[in-house]
Amino acid sequence: MEKDGSELASISNPLWLNAEITYKCPLHCVFCYNPVDYTRYGQELATEDWLRVFREARALGAVQLGLSGGEPLTRDDLEIMVREASGLGYYVNLITSGIGLNEKRIAAFKEGGLDQIQLSFQDSTRELNDFLSSTRTFELKSKVARLIKQYDYPMVLNVVLHRLNIDHVGQILEMAEVMGAEHVELANTQYYGWAFVNREHLLPSREQLERAEEVTNTFRARVGNAMKVYFVVPDYYADRPKKCVNGWGTTFLNVASDGVALPCHEARMLPGLSFPNVRDHDLRWIWHESPAFNAYRGVGWMKQPCRSCPERFKDFGGCRCQAYLLTGDAANADPVCSLSPHHGRVTTVVEKAQLPGERVPVRPLLFRGDRNSRQLSQ
Amino acid sequence: MSEPRLPLPPDAPIELLRQFRLQWEPAQQCYVLLYPEGMVQLRGGAGEIMKRVDGQASLHGIVADLQRAFPGADLRADVVDFLEVAHGKGWIRAGQHQ
Ligand code: SF4
Numbered sequence: 001m002e003k004d005g006s007e008l009a010s011i012s013n014p015l016w017l018n019a020e021i022t023y024k025c026p027l028h029c030v031f032c033y034n035p036v037d038y039t040r041y042g043q044e045l046a047t048e049d050w051l052r053v054f055r056e057a058r059a060l061g062a063v064q065l066g067l068s069g070g071e072p073l074t075r076d077d078l079e080i081m082v083r084e085a086s087g088l089g090y091y092v093n094l095i096t097s098g099i100g101l102n103e104k105r106i107a108a109f110k111e112g113g114l115d116q117i118q119l120s121f122q123d124s125t126r127e128l129n130d131f132l133s134s135t136r137t138f139e140l141k142s143k144v145a146r147l148i149k150q151y152d153y154p155m156v157l158n159v160v161l162h163r164l165n166i167d168h169v170g171q172i173l174e175m176a177e178v179m180g181a182e183h184v185e186l187a188n189t190q191y192y193g194w195a196f197v198n199r200e201h202l203l204p205s206r207e208q209l210e211r212a213e214e215v216t217n218t219f220r221a222r223v224g225n226a227m228k229v230y231f232v233v234p235d236y237y238a239d240r241p242k243k244c245v246n247g248w249g250t251t252f253l254n255v256a257s258d259g260v261a262l263p264c265h266e267a268r269m270l271p272g273l274s275f276p277n278v279r280d281h282d283l284r285w286i287w288h289e290s291p292a293f294n295a296y297r298g299v300g301w302m303k304q305p306c307r308s309c310p311e312r313f314k315d316f317g318g319c320r321c322q323a324y325l326l327t328g329d330a331a332n333a334d335p336v337c338s339l340s341p342h343h344g345r346v347t348t349v350v351e352k353a354q355l356p357g358e359r360v361p362v363r364p365l366l367f368r369g370d371r372n373s374r375q376l377s378q
Numbered sequence: 379m380s381e382p383r384l385p386l387p388p389d390a391p392i393e394l395l396r397q398f399r400l401q402w403e404p405a406q407q408c409y410v411l412l413y414p415e416g417m418v419q420l421r422g423g424a425g426e427i428m429k430r431v432d433g434q435a436s437l438h439g440i441v442a443d444l445q446r447a448f449p450g451a452d453l454r455a456d457v458v459d460f461l462e463v464a465h466g467k468g469w470i471r472a473g474q475h476q
């Protein structure tokens with residue numbers, strides 16, 4: 001597709017820059033959304049490269065910055081990045097497991113202008129938290145939660161829900177209340193990366209979901225405005241897909257640790273696209289002109305049933321990566337949609353999840369880690 | 379507007395909750411309200427109102443100031459409307475009398 005000037009002008013600004021500054025992580029979460037073959041990727045960007053990326057994205061209009069990973073705290077230049085980003089006018093979000101945060105670092109972040117820390121928890125009980133992330137981290141995280149309060153940050157907790165912990169939603173919310181959390185995100189697992197490999201273990205049953213939502217609603221009614229609780233339903237249970245990344249190349253810009261720029265975290269898996277690297281191109285070209293960022297922009301690339309669907313501007317056909325993972329073609333409708341001819345690939349999995357918990361999945365639970373990554377890369 | 383509203387006392391100072399930040403964005407030509415992992419674009423009047431929420435001015439004060447800045451129109455109802463919705467959303471709150 002040739003782009004002329006007028007079409008170029010209609011491309012919106014990126015508002016959100018997500019910097020996956022490293023794929024290193026001391027945890028081994030079974031639902032990790034990082035690509036399973038992350039050990040294959042090249043060298044991490046140097047400090048100066050990241051600072052340039054922040055400047056270029058800010059000039060394009062990005063105003064939210066997510067510093068994520070992997071575990072961003074494994075980089076010892078994070079303080080420099082925070083300071084620079086804050087000076088540029090970003091609202092700076094640190095998305096962390098908390099491992100590696102100590103008083104010295106949080107003091108430096110505060111002084112450097114970090115706006116918020118989103119702390120992830122795997123569960124409310126130490127046993128399950130440690131099992132699901134394959135480490136002993138619960139005590140450590142509780143300490144970090146206290147530091148966050150002490151430095152007067154809003155307490156934003158993120159708990160990824162799935163079959164193995166969703167029945168603990170009540171305890172999780174109570175834990176959040178004790179910690180003085182202001183925002184709690186109960187995000188059901190999205191099935192990409194490691195979570196896709198472990199999908200059979202992780203997808204909750206309909207009954208589990210309904211119970212969890214009920215518990216959440218009762219809790220909400222009790223605490224009122226003191227705590228905002230978001231409950232994100234797994235899209236496998238919906239009959240319309242989510243508007244993934246708010247539409248490809250409209251809002252969200254992800255830069256991976258090795259400098260590859262992506263319209264969403266997961267897009268690197270899509271075949272036939274060559275995603276540009278910030279080492280070779282500036283972000284303006286990447287965002288506006290690179291073939292990869294234009295590949296699924298708008299609705300021109302769609303096939304049926306999306307092409308003539310009245311809802312196509314509402315969801316842009318859902319998620320390209322999910323379409324590819326489940327149907328083999330990224331230009332198909334997201335099969336979560338009940339209008340998709342491949343919808344059966346979602347419902348079969350969902351039906352299987354209704355079987356009692358003791359059913360034996362074919363493959364063992366796979367923890368995220370370098371060895372497993374190398375194996376999955378072959 | 380059909381959003382839940384929460385009334386505000388007319389004379390108490392109004393402040394942003396600490397996780398919110400308001401700033402002018404040249405690329406979008408509007409004020410934006412930023413908060414953990416999200417933002418709202420405040421176009422036109424909404425931005426004019428929110429930029430007067432400074433932890434000092436009260437509802438009364440904000441209305442009076444806007445009347446001075448935009449004389450001729452009766453803005454009171456719209457301003458109260460907007461601020462009550464913002465209060466309902468948990469962006470702002472009434473502070474203490476000083
Ligand atoms: S999901 Fe777990 S393993 Fe993956 S990056 Fe986050 S903390 Fe690390």
Ligand code: SF4
Pocket residue numbers: 240241305306307309310311312313315316317318333334337338339340
């Ligand atoms: S057919 Fe395509 S555009 Fe229509 S609702 Fe389904 S996914 Fe969305």
